[in-house]
Amino acid sequence: MNYLMLIFTDGVSTPEIAATMQEHTPKWVEEMDGRGVRLLGNGLEGPDSAKTVRVRGGQTLISDGPFADTKEFIGGLDIIEAESLDEAIEVAAKHPVSWYFAVEVRPFKYAVEIPKDWTYDQVRYLLMSCIDGPAELDQLEEQVRGDIEAWLELAQARGARLVGGPLAEPSTATTVRVRDGETLLTDGPFADTKEFLAGIDILSCETMEEALELAAANPLARLHMLEVRPFWGG
């Protein structure tokens, strides 16, 4: 089972938090890579670097900032392979971010295929498909299926898409926090906002311009919106 782990933070840190992160994040990566649990992941540049793309009446509209303007934001992500939600929770609870902030665990709708020989060079831009307001995801998928396939071909032809896919409904998410050594779970996504994340793609394009162009070509840009954010070191 593939899950997306979204690392949430409010960006406020103390020397203690920073030191804990610095010490334990690499340890977590090492353990989870070793176990074959962590398939791919990295940190993201801050929300200031985000661009949101919509296409309306044939016009591409690009605005600064993330799709949902909240105090806490997605600071990074990992795609994991776990045998069940219990294992995914255990993995999330070991991530130091869950000790101070929160980690959201959401299943992918389908299994994701990650190229075996991927490198961090290729993990450059995150494309988030954001649904604006309540929507029947199944209907939406039906509606855009043909266009999505054309878009995937385009991205593939450019060698610009590393991996990605639709996520299961937000109601299948679990938010994990660890406080005083106790794992605390909440049913549902971390941010209960009107707009929600419906899927992700990890792009390996060279520049933000290329990433934005691909975002605008995505059929969801006409119906909803896409957020583009650079990964660290991108």
Add this chain to the structure above:
Amino acid sequence: MSETRVEAAVQAAFKDEWGRVVATLIRRTGDWDLAEECAQEAFAQALISWARDGVPAKPGAWLTTVAGNRALDRLRRGARGAQLLEQIAYDPLRSPSADKDDEDDDQEPDVIEDDRLRLMFTCCHPALALEARVALTLRALAGLTTAEIARAFLVPEPTMAKRLVRAKAKIAAAAIPYRVPPPELLPERTPGVLAVIYLLYNEGYAASSGDELIRAGLCDEAIRLARLLRRLMPGEPEAAALQALMLLQHSRRDARVDSGGDLVTLEDQDRGLWHRDEIAEAEALLAEGGRAESQGALDDAGWAGGEASRDDAGWAGPNSSIGPYRAQAEIALLHTREPTDWVRIVALYRALAKATNSPVVELNLAVAVAMAGDLEAGLALVNELAQRGELGSYHLLPATRADLLRRRGELEQAAAEYQQALELAPTEAERRFLRRRIAELAG
């Protein structure tokens, strides 16, 4: 065979076997809806077949087999069927162990094998919302219909249906495992199962509005589930303690409300109305769990037999002490005896307060301290609690203060506190009780 006798037999089988049939089918098909529907059909078929052929020797095995066959039929027809059937082929529905399962109902069931324990832990998984855990437990294990659960929790039926659909969808999509958690997870997960069962009980106990009968029935369901859990987890002392606690509270059901529907405090209850058989059962459960052991824990903590001192050294935390349900059950048991051993109750409440960090428990501790003879210390504890403000607008805070002031003879102040409690009390029965107290003080 007469129709009423068959109906009674099917009804009895429903109470005993619904959870087992559903739990088995979920394990074998992984499909909750299919399991519930086929179980339902099997019980409907039983009404017809048992009237014609008589009640089978092993109703549970009969029902499991019929429900299993229905599931196979449906899968064969369905699109996903072929794939699932292949999976099931390794674990045929008509396994020989199904019959064996049923034979020794009184024996300790195999802890690993019983699907109902898997079902309990899955229904009570902490990644599900609490209200969904409660609803799923009632639907899948106790066999209540969506309409009944909706009425019990005073929500519209479509809301409850949506809650159940959403929970089952999450179990499937997020791969919540259908299993008894491994040993390292059990200490973390077992309290969640106990909490859901106790919540069910309290919903029924506090039945103050809505469909009284269905809500009161929740108490019986909760006790039934606790009994099942205790049998499935013989090594878990808190399961037995929870069952004992609920039995003790339940034993007083006829005495806690008078003929006019007013609440009667423990002190004033007609003890002749208590269900002695349930008290005896609870006592036996607690004795089994080793009273001596918990006595030791309290002695070690330096409380048993001691004064109601406020020094709290020595209590080493939940691992070395008795569990919270055990402490509550023992307190409830002590309340059935005369004279009441308030000193020991104080010790138990101290242990409980330490383990739970609950201000409500501290309030009870304050009462116990006062009843054990130290009215001043009890009142001081209440005042301290009030100052901390954790209990906010909880009506029992001023009600308790009023009661202690009344016992000290400060009637005017007591009346003022009762008045405050009256303004905060959530149910009419409680408001009537408080008005009566105020009237007594005035007269």
